[in-house]
Amino acid sequence: MSDPHFPRIPDREDKRTFLQKLAEFIHPGPDSTAELIETLAEAEENNIIGAESRAMLEGVLRMADMTAGDVMVPATQMDIININEPYDALLHGVIDTAHSRFPVYETDRENIIGILMAKDLLKLQRAPELNIRALLRPVVFVPESKRLNDLLREFQGNRNHQAIVIDEFGRVAGLITIEDVLEQIVGEIEDEFDIAEDEGDIFGLADRTYRVSGDTTIERVDDAFGVKLTSTDPEDEFDTIGGLIAHEMGHVPKRGERYTLAGLDFVVLHTRGGAVKWFKVSPVVDEAT
Numbered sequence: 001m002s003d004p005h006f007p008r009i010p011d012r013e014d015k016r017t018f019l020q021k022l023a024e025f026i027h028p029g030p031d032s033t034a035e036l037i038e039t040l041a042e043a044e045e046n047n048i049i050g051a052e053s054r055a056m057l058e059g060v061l062r063m064a065d066m067t068a069g070d071v072m073v074p075a076t077q078m079d080i081i082n083i084n085e086p087y088d089a090l091l092h093g094v095i096d097t098a099h100s101r102f103p104v105y106e107t108d109r110e111n112i113i114g115i116l117m118a119k120d121l122l123k124l125q126r127a128p129e130l131n132i133r134a135l136l137r138p139v140v141f142v143p144e145s146k147r148l149n150d151l152l153r154e155f156q157g158n159r160n161h162q163a164i165v166i167d168e169f170g171r172v173a174g175l176i177t178i179e180d181v182l183e184q185i186v187g188e189i190e191d192e193f194d195i196a197e198d199e200g201d202i203f204g205l206a207d208r209t210y211r212v213s214g215d216t217t218i219e220r221v222d223d224a225f226g227v228k229l230t231s232t233d234p235e236d237e238f239d240t241i242g243g244l245i246a247h248e249m250g251h252v253p254k255r256g257e258r259y260t261l262a263g264l265d266f267v268v269l270h271t272r273g274g275a276v277k278w279f280k281v282s283p284v285v286d287e288a289t
Contacts, residue, residue: 037061059185068151069144071184072165072174077255077271080105081116083132087124090132094118101162103175104136110172112164115139141166144173152181211269214242214276225283227262241266242276260284 037058044054081090081102094102102116114136124130140163142151155161161178201213202224212221218229221241231237231244238244245266246252249259253268253276260266269278 056185063148063152063181063184066148066184067144068142068146068148068163068165068176069173071148071180072144072176073180074174075109075172078103078172078175079255080109080112082106083113087132091121094121101177103139103162103164112139112172115160115162139164142176144168148181148184151176152178155181209280209282212241212279212281214245214278215240217241218244221281225264225281227264229262229264241279245276245279 040049040054040057043049044051049057079093079099079102081093081104083104083106085093100118102118103112104114104116105112114133115138116132116136120135123135124132138160140154140158140160142163142165144165144167146165151163155163155178163176164172165174165176167173201216201220203211210224217239218241221227222229229241229244231247236247238247245259245261248261249257253259253271255268255271257268258265263284265282265284267280268276269280271277
């Protein structure tokens with residue numbers, strides 16, 4: 001019996017020209033992420049790609065090596081809601097921080113039971129008999145080691161654009177959103193806190209307090225509130241209210257911290273990149289009065 005004959009699978013046709021093969025032999029492709037990033041920089045210098053495209057491609061490459069733990073908001077800086085708070089206190093907290101989603105806990109901050117959408121609070125105003133528990137969305141937990149590219153794929157595949165990050169012991173380590181992931185690719189994404197300079201930097205709020213951006217000039221704050229803000233050290237000069245308050249506090253301000261200066265109460269509402277983006281400002285109430 002003759003051996004069975006198996007048809008020979010033809011080799012994949014190499015359509016590269018001789019010059020292309022020679023060029024690749026002389027200048028082989030990059031062997032690492034670092035080399036690929038250098039290649040992108042050279043492509044920009046040769047006007048093959050634009051600066052924005054190069055930055056975005058670099059972001060994609062770097063993101064592949066990053067995890068949720070690298071970009072999360074630490075647990076100590078999370079704006080989180082206690083489900084047992086009275087409705088008025090809960091509403092004020094949502095307005096002050098101005099986020100669209102909030103983790104909700106019961107009894108202990110480690111016991112996160114769901115996610116509350118700020119817009120869902122309107123349902124309570126229209127139907128007070130509703131239980132806030134009925135408004136909670138499912139919470140997604142991810143480990144600190146979760147790769148950002150995998151997490152982005154999951155965010156894209158479901159309607160949960162926020163996740164709670166847990167450490168190796170199952171404790172809450174922080175919070176991460178789809179915006180945090182995308183910013184690794186496209187850079188900082190402006191949100192409702194980011195406004196053009198010509199649109200103003202001091203806003204009156206419904207509770208008779210004010211929202212003041214951290215880069216507002218001290219002179220403008222002085223004029224708006226009728227005060228004279230100066231550093232406790234006469235030799236130090238500052239242009240913005242954010243710089244002055246950070247200096248007076250002696251450290252990088254964190255969300256929720258409070259400082260009083262020149263009869264004004266400053267509460268840190270929002271920070272980014274180590275700087276205060278927004279303060280909540282109100283005159284100090286004289287208890288004797």
